[in-house]
Amino acid sequence: MLRRLSCLSILGLAWVAGCAATGVAPAPAAPPARPTLEAVVSAARAGAARRSGRAAATLQLLSAERVTWSDGSLGCPRPGMAYTMALVPGYRVRLAAEGDAWDYHADLRGTLVLCPAGQAVEPGRDTRY
Numbered sequence: 001m002l003r004r005l006s007c008l009s010i011l012g013l014a015w016v017a018g019c020a021a022t023g024v025a026p027a028p029a030a031p032p033a034r035p036t037l038e039a040v041v042s043a044a045r046a047g048a049a050r051r052s053g054r055a056a057a058t059l060q061l062l063s064a065e066r067v068t069w070s071d072g073s074l075g076c077p078r079p080g081m082a083y084t085m086a087l088v089p090g091y092r093v094r095l096a097a098e099g100d101a102w103d104y105h106a107d108l109r110g111t112l113v114l115c116p117a118g119q120a121v122e123p124g125r126d127t128r129y
Helices: 001-024 037-052
Strands: 060-069 088-097 100-107 113-116
Touching: 001 037, 001 060, 001 088, 037 060, 037 100
Parallel strands: none
Antiparallel strands: 060 088, 088 100, 100 113
């Protein structure tokens, strides 16, 4: 009986040592990539094209800039909603075509929000990133 336990113990230790020797560990999760200004402009163009039925190439880019939003609303607060009270780095993209305009706000996690006319809160410019 003692010999059987010794053999099982040795086999168990060999198995553990073999697993440790492979050096296989779960890969750490890669941090999500920050969207570039160009990627946000492309997403805003695609969104405005879907909403308007126009070709994305016909939309005029009025401005695209890095900004700092004053809170989690991304400069587009909705009545009755609560938002984080922290500065949020992000982007603002404004597009126009034939008298229509679109004001898109984004954060660095890829959230893109179309802000209705007259609802936008002006952001601060951010040149830190």
